[in-house]
Every structure is written in structure tokens, then in C-alpha cells.
């Protein structure tokens with residue numbers, strides 16, 4: 001288990017390596033009026049990954065709510081819950097959360113430990129890139145950088161457990177006929 005200091009260093013490294021990559025060779029927000037940065041549905045927001053909150057403490061454009069693992073079926077490996085955040089204003093781009101950097105990709109982790117980057121099914125109703133339906137239409141540099149970043153993140157037990165829990169929830173929704 002990484003110490004809090006180790007986790008902070010990891011997130012600093014992840015933010016640095018993903019600072020400038022984007023899904024397309026141009027601003028994909030032009031395709032959709034940057035809908036993923038707007039309140040496209042009541043209550044939309046993202047979870048910070050374990051330890052990421054240390055980089056974002058005190059940011060005034062970010063509203064955060066603590067979600068306890070007992071109520072929200074979250075992993076217990078890091079502080080027994082997770083921070084759910086919404087932005088109340090445009091963020092300073094260098095410090096946007098990792099969930100915004102990796103979107104429309106996310107990691108799908110299976111029970112046998114294998115993982116892959118997939119288009120995030122939660123974004124299907126809004127994101128033209130997800131609607132295109134293939135990760136191969138995204139810039140290779142973006143895919144490569146995100147793969148490297150996720151590899152480092154998934155090496156940390158607390159993050160791997162959280163991603164395992166969200167991958168399970170995603171598969172369950174798929175099984176129940178919900179959106180993938």
C-alpha cells in the first residue's frame with residue numbers, strides 16, 4: 001500500500017504526463033459544445049480516484065461530496081468511500097481531474113486481472129466520440145498516454161480495487177440490460 005505521500009507523488013506524475021494529450025487532434029468540444037463540461041443531466045459529476053483529492057484540495061471551482069462506501073457500493077480500500085465532485089465553473093485545465101482527462105476512455109478491469117481501455121459507456125448519450133464506437137478513432141498519442149497512466153494507477157491496490165468495483169457495476173448494468 002502506498003503511503004499518502006507516495007500517492008501524492010503518483011498523482012503529480014499522472015497529472016504531468018496527461019497534461020497536454022487530447023482525444024483528437026483538435027478540440028473535440030467543438031463537436032458537441034463541450035457537453036461533458038456542462039450539467040447535461042441532473043446530478044452529473046465524477047468520482048475522484050483514491051488519493052487524487054490531495055491534489056485538488058481547496059479548489060474553489062470544485063464542489064465535493066463524500067460518498068460513504070456503505071451507501072454507494074464503493075470499494076473500502078481508501079478511506080472507506082470516495083469524493084464525488086462537480087465543477088461549478090470552468091476548471092483551470094492543468095488541474096482538471098483525471099476522470100476528465102481520460103474521458104471518453106476508461107479502464108475495464110476483469111476478475112482475472114486483465115484490463116483494457118474501453119469507451120466509457122456512461123458517456124454514450126452525450127459524447128460523439130463514444131457514439132463513433134471505436135477507440136481506434138482516437139489519437140494514438142492519447143491512447144498510448146492513457147494506457148501508460150492507467151498502468152501506473154492500476155499497480156496501486158486501492159485504485160485497482162476501486163476500478164474493479166466500478167467495472168463490476170458496469171458489467172452488472174449491462175447484464176441487467178441497462179446502458180453499458
Ligand code: SF4
Pocket residue numbers: 023028029030031032033034035036037103104126127128129130
Ligand atoms: S462529450 Fe466527448 S466529444 Fe464532447 S467534449 Fe466531451 S469528450 Fe469531447
Ligand code: SF4
Pocket residue numbers: 036037038087089090091096097100
Ligand atoms: S472539471 Fe474541467 S474538464 Fe472536467 S467537467 Fe469540469 S470544466 Fe470540464
